[in-house]
Amino acid sequence: MLRAIYPGSFDPVTYGHLDIIRRSCKIVDELVVGVLNNNAKMPLFSVEERVKMLQEVTKDLKNVKIVPFHGLLIDFAREMDAYVVIRGLRAITDFEYELQMSQTNHKLEPDLETMFLTTSIEYSYLSSTTVREIATYGGDVSQFVPEEVRIALKEKMKTKGVYNKYE
Numbered sequence: 001m002l003r004a005i006y007p008g009s010f011d012p013v014t015y016g017h018l019d020i021i022r023r024s025c026k027i028v029d030e031l032v033v034g035v036l037n038n039n040a041k042m043p044l045f046s047v048e049e050r051v052k053m054l055q056e057v058t059k060d061l062k063n064v065k066i067v068p069f070h071g072l073l074i075d076f077a078r079e080m081d082a083y084v085v086i087r088g089l090r091a092i093t094d095f096e097y098e099l100q101m102s103q104t105n106h107k108l109e110p111d112l113e114t115m116f117l118t119t120s121i122e123y124s125y126l127s128s129t130t131v132r133e134i135a136t137y138g139g140d141v142s143q144f145v146p147e148e149v150r151i152a153l154k155e156k157m158k159t160k161g162v163y164n165k166y167e
C-alpha cells in the first residue's frame with residue numbers, strides 16, 4: 001500500500017492545494033495531508049481551523065486523511081509510516097527552496113522520497129499569501145478558495161475589523 005504525505009501550512013487551503021490533493025489521490029492509496037502547526041509563522045487560522053476547513057473541502061475524497069503535525073517532517077513521516085512526500089511546484093521560484101528541502105530530508109531519512117506535481121496552469125499564480133492579502137483588504141476571494149473557506153475568511157476578517165466590500 002502506498003501512503004504519501006502532502007505537508008503544508010494551508011493558511012488557508014486554496015484551489016491550488018485542492019488540485020494537488022485531488023491529483024495525488026489518484027496516484028497513491030492513501031494521502032495524509034499534514035497541517036503544519038508552527039506558531040512561529042503566526043498563522044491567520046489556528047491549526048484546528050485549518051484542519052477543519054481541509055476536512056470540509058475534501059469530504060468527497062475517500063482516501064484522504066487530515067492530520068496536524070509539528071516538528072520535523074521526517075519524524076511525522078515515520079510516525080505515519082509514509083515514505084513519499086508530495087509537494088506542488090508552481091514556478092521556478094518554488095524550485096530552489098523545494099530542492100533544498102527534499103535533499104535535506106533525504107539526507108536525514110534516506111528512505112524518504114519527495115515527489116513533485118507541477119501546478120495546473122490555472123492555479124500557477126495562486127498562493128495562500130495572496131489570498132490572505134486580498135481578504136485583509138476586504139477583496140473578493142471566491143475565485144481562489146472554496147465557498148467554506150471564503151466564509152471562514154470573511155468571519156476571520158470581521159474579528160479583525162475588516163468588512164467585505166463585495167456583498
Ligand code: ADP
Binds near residue numbers: 007014015086088118
Ligand atoms: P503556500 O502558502 O505557498 O500556499 P503551503 O505551505 O500551504 O504554501 O503549500 C503546501 C504545498 O502546496 C507546497 O508544496 C506548495 O508549493 C504547494 N502549493 C501551494 N499553492 C499551489 C498551487 N497554486 N499550485 C500548486 N501547488 C501549490
